[in-house]
Amino acid sequence: MLGSLRVWLGREELDLGPPARRAVLGLLVLAGGEATSQQDLVDALWGERPPRSAVNVLQTHVKHLRRLLEPDRPSRSGSEILPHVGGGYALRWDAVDVDLPHVRGLIAEANDALRDGETGRAAALFGEALRRWRGKPLADLPVLATHPKVVSLVAEHRSLLARYGDAMLAIGAAEEVLTELVEAAADQPLDEPAQARLIRAYHGAGQRATAFRLYQEVRERLVEELGVEPGPELLAAHAALLDDGGPLPAANPRPAVRVPRQLPAEPPGFTGRAIELSLLDELVPEQRDSGGSVAIAAITGTAGAGKTALAVRWAHRMKDRFPDGQFYANLRGHSPGPPATALEVLTRFLSALEIPAERLPADTETASALYRTLMTDRKALVLLDNVDGVEQVRPLLPAGPGCLVLVTARDRMAGLVALHGARRLTLDMLDPGEALELLARILGPERIQAEREAAAEVAGLCAYLPLALRIAAANLADNPGSGIEDYAIELRKGNLLAALTVPGDEQIAVRTAFDLSYAALPAETRRLFRLLSLVPGNDIGVEAVEILTGTSRAGAMLDALAGAHLVEQHAPGRYHFHDLLRRYAADRLESRESPAERESARRRLREWYLRAVDHAAKQSYPHMFRTPLSVPDGPLPAVVKENASEWLETELANVVAVAEDTARTGPRPVAWLLADALRGYFWMSLRQVEWRAAAGAALAAAEEDGDLRARASARFSLADLNFRQGRYRAAVRHYTGALVLARRAGWVEAQAAVLGNLGCAYWQSGRLPAAAARFSRGLELSRRVGRPAGEAVALGNLGLVHWEMGDLPRAAGHYVQALRRYRRIGSRYGEAINLSNLGQVQHARGRTAEAAGLLTRALSLHREAGNRAGEAETLGRLAAVYADLGRIPEALDHARDGLRLARETGEPRGEGEALIALAGVHQRAGHRPDALRRYRQALALLRETGDRYPEIDALIGLATATGDVGQARHALALAERAGYRALRDRAAAAVDSILRG
Known part of the structure; x- marks a missing residue:
């Protein structure tokens, strides 16, 4: 429920x-x-x-x-x-x-513990009850949302969260509960107890200045919206802040974090716009440290006017005024394919703000609320480029008065101006002087001076639009013997003809400049230009263009197009279109190429991507099950043969764009085949935004066609995504759906693969017998169909289960068997994982030197395969080995590197384990405060994710470091309940050690 x-x-x-x-x-x-x-x-x-x-x-x-x-x-x-x-x-x-009585039972037990003075035990029980809430009660049944009993359950959840917060604050664990209290306060902005609790949490976490600011904000909100002053709970929290004594810290109290710096490169050869730049400059002094609202500027205007260039130029000029970060997103308002969703952009921004993957909200409203909360005290610049409409922008507006939002759009953004107080700057054409300056930058001032009147006429005929001017100048630069007057005559003819046929078209000048540049190209280059409009993504590389056009001279022709400003080279060997040019190229394609020729080009490009992704999958993750892919023989990208991970990293956006395009326009099987082949890469790289897009396209295409295998494959991918985000309940739901579909299709190989990952979801949730049963069944099915890769995965997973059950010899035996199979199929990724797991077991068995060798080899293989999560995990394990060998400086270096990598990958369990590893090294080195801090951070993170094994591991470490026998006994009870025999023995040893003093 x-x-x-x-x-x-x-x-x-x-x-x-x-x-x-x-x-x-x-x-x-x-x-x-x-x-x-x-x-x-x-x-x-x-x-x-x-x-x-x-x-x-x-x-x-x-x-x-x-x-x-x-x-x-x-x-x-x-x-x-x-x-x-x-x-x-x-x-x-x-x-x-029913789940509800179980939760109420935990709450009753926690209340009894509070009455008995066992606050720590109460906090743990309240936390356990909270973890059983998967979301709003009956969230999928909006018809019941206002039913009195559902409303009562919502209130019950808020009460539980409040009790948990109070208990955690009482035991001095303010940092560990801060995230939950921030979200609760954001959800109840006028609830005084919730706000008072958050103030106390900030105070307890040492963030006194933030607590004071929050009190002022809440007081102002109450006075403005309700006409009342703060009540006793808020006043008590405020009084405690005042009684704390000492000056307020001058520095920002937030812990050090990576500052997002997402701006694109500055536009080369930027010319003019001095007035517009000064108008934008006026926005910055309006920013205040407190009070007021976020400043918003909207740069609007016709296509080709240089809106993005102006915005990026100004943002680079002012970036030092926004020390807490510069955020950038292209909302693809006029690009091929669907515009970016607000949730897609929020996911990227929240990741940049170091929100762990499993805490990224799945709906726009929640994500926007969290984003606003995190941006409240920041001085940050948010550049939203190529916006389609106001509704795209609203969820992306931060709340902090120190922030500035800069929007570029063709739409006038009237709603943004009226409702959010945005200042609109309508970007017109360049003035005549600036237009001549732009021409002079490309052609040289001497040439402009020699034919100044003709140059002025060219500028006017280009309507003073920067895009048209650059194209005209490039055309003249390619023909130094041709006079500007001659070009003006040609341009004049084109404008006259266009004006007669399409009166009032504001893009006539641009299209005329396009026509002249296009006509000046060789026939083969014109054809390439036309075919580029078929590319689904926003950029393309030289090799892909060669496939699209069927020519080996694409590089030279792309350079010619870039020189004519008909495409832009934004990175070595990578090109993209202005959207006006894409539309122009599509018009030319429609008139010159037959439907059969257009489809032939699209098919060549699709098949090339399918071949390349298939090859990359075989090279990088051959052990991972995927749908068999049949595609005609043909050329492969050079890089994919040498470094599949590098190619996937470069081409990922394009591959996903092809999947989304084929899901809409067909052939639909391409969508799910590409998504399925990418699943292993997504698993290793955790590119969540792209993963969600690819899996969503695959599922839409599969359900449209009704193909059982395709539907199973798409659900499998969505399950893996949820699993990697730590959303185990959602993962189990999707795995179960995929398993049902695979059984209906009689697809035994898929059943084995899904059972393996379903077992992993149960394993991560601490349900070891359920996990072992599914791993064993998956192993049996893989053996039946003769699939050694499936056997390898199942054997490695069984090793994990037996490790956590405390049967170390059996775990080691499974790892050794898995290693043999991984080596047989040539999977470096699988070999690395099992070498690392075997090293961990041998370390626990006292074979420290052997463990060091195994882990060192695993680390090398993980780096070779580009598996950053595996590298982070192995660094932590190697740190523990070095600590046992007395090599403390090396151990600290490895543990810190592991934590940095784990945070970069965004995998919550990995970060928790890295924190435990670093805490353990600090403990061995006698750095007790550092050890306590890291154990508490790990415990707070892992409690949120539901990863029981590492959570209990962290609790044992914390109990040992603090000498808290109550915590150690609680860890012992949790380990016994979950069946973790190895942790049970460690917890029992910790209890004995603490009691002995």
Whole structure:
């Protein structure tokens, strides 16, 4: 109930059917075992105007629910789970297992612990109860959102979070609960206890200045919106701040973080716009340290006017005035494919603000609220380029008065001006003097001076638009023997003809300049220019253009186009279009190339990407299961043969664009084949935005075609994405769906692969027997179909389970068997993982020198394969080995490097384990404060993710470092409950050691 409504029968999740049927079951569960009349159910579902057939529909829903919940019930017999009671229905709580009573039981136990003075135990129990909430109660049933019992559950969750926060603050763990309290306060801006609790948390975490600022903000909000002064809880929190004594820290109290610096390179040869730059300069002094609102400027104007160039130029001039970061996003308002969504941009911005992957919200509203909270005290610049409309921008506006938002758009952004106080700067053409200056930069001042009148006429005929002027100048530069007067005559003719045919078209001048430049190109180069409009992404490399056009001379022709300013070379060997030029090229393509020729070019490019991704997958992650891919033989990119990871990194945006394009326009199988082949790369690199886009395109295409294997593949990819983000419940849901589809399709290899990853989800959640059962079943299926890669994965996973169960010899045996298979199939990635795992086991078995050798070899292979998460994990393990060997400086270096890498990858469990490794080295070195700080950071992070094994590991370390026998006993109880025998033994040893003093 605590999240979307989900039901299992045994181990299989049930598909409950349509929302109304799910709502009926939700209402009956909410009744707590009591009968609910048919009329009450009808009222809840349909309100004041139910259909005439409402009762019949309700009875049909109940009948279907009974069949789902009791598939073996004899016909005509009474239901034991959902009986008819007194003119209504009841769900017998004694016949089913509901999550809500378990949570309430934990809360009751925690309340008893509080009464007994065991605050630490209470905090742990409250935290355990919170982890069982998967989201808003019955989140998938909006029809019940306002039902009194659902509203009551929401209030119950807020109360639980408050009790957890109070308990954590009472035991001095303010830093560990800060994130939860920030989100709770953002969700309840006028709730005084929630705001007071956050003030106390900031105070307890040593962020006194932030606590003072928050108090002032809350007081102003209460006075402005409610007309009241702060109540006793806020006043008490404020008084505690004042009683703390000492001056407020002058520096920003936030911990040191990476400062985002996302601006594109400055535009070369920028000319003019002095007035516009000075107008933008006036915005900066308006920024204040507190009070006021975010400043917004919107640069609007016609295509080709140089909006982006002006914005980027100004942003670089002013970046030092925004020390907390410069954020940039191209919202693709007029680019090929769909515009960027606000959630896509928020995900990137929140990642840049160091929000861990598993905490990235899945909906725009929540992501926007978190973004605003994090930006409140920052002085940052946000540049939103190529905006399609106001709705794209609103969720991306920060709240802090120290921030400035700069928007570029063709739209006038009237809503942004009216509702958000934006200052609009409408960018017109260059003035005549600036236009001549731009021409002189390209052609040289002497040539302009010699034919000044003709140059002025060219500038006027180009409508003083920077894009048209650059193209005209490039055309003249390529023909130094031709006079500017002659070019003006040609340009004049073109403008006259266009004006006669398309009166009032504001882009006539630009298109005329395009026409002249295009006509001056050799025929082969014109054809290449036309075909470039077929590229789905925003840029393209030389090799891909050779495939698209079927010529080996693409590099020289692209250089010619760049010289004519018809394409832009934005990186070595990489080119992109201005969107006006893309549209112009598409028009030329439509008129000159037949549909068959256009499709032939698109097919060549698709097949090239399919071949390349297939080759990269075979080279980089051959052990990972994927859909068999059949594509005609043909050329491969040179780089992919030498360094597949490098090629994937460079071409990823284009490959995803091809997947999205084919999901919309066909052929649809390309979308899911590309997404499936990329799954292994996404798993290693954690490129979440691109992963979500590719998997979403694959699922849309697969469901449109109804292909069972394709649907299973797409669900598998979405499951892996959720798994890597630490969202294990969502991962299990998708894995289960993929498994059902694979069984329906009779696809045994896929079943084995999904079972393996499903087992990993259970393993990460601490359900070791369930994990072992799925790994063993996956191993059996892989052996049946003769797939050694599947065997290798299953054996390695079984090693992990036996490691956590404390059976070290058996774990080592599984790792050795897995290593043999990985080496047989040539998977360096799999070999590295199992070498590292074997090294960890041998270290635990006291074979320290052997462990050092295994881990050193694993580290080298991880670096070779580009697996940064594996590298981070191995660095931490090697640090522990070096600490045992007495090599403390090396151990600290390795542990710090591992933590840095883990944070960069954004994998929460990896970061938690890296923190534990660093804390352990500090403890061995006698650095007790550093060890305590790192253990507490690890514990806070891992409690959020639900990764039980490392969480208990961190708790044992913290208990040992503090000498807290209560914490050690709590760790022992958790380890026993989860079946972690190795941790149980460690926790028991910690209890004995602390008691002995």
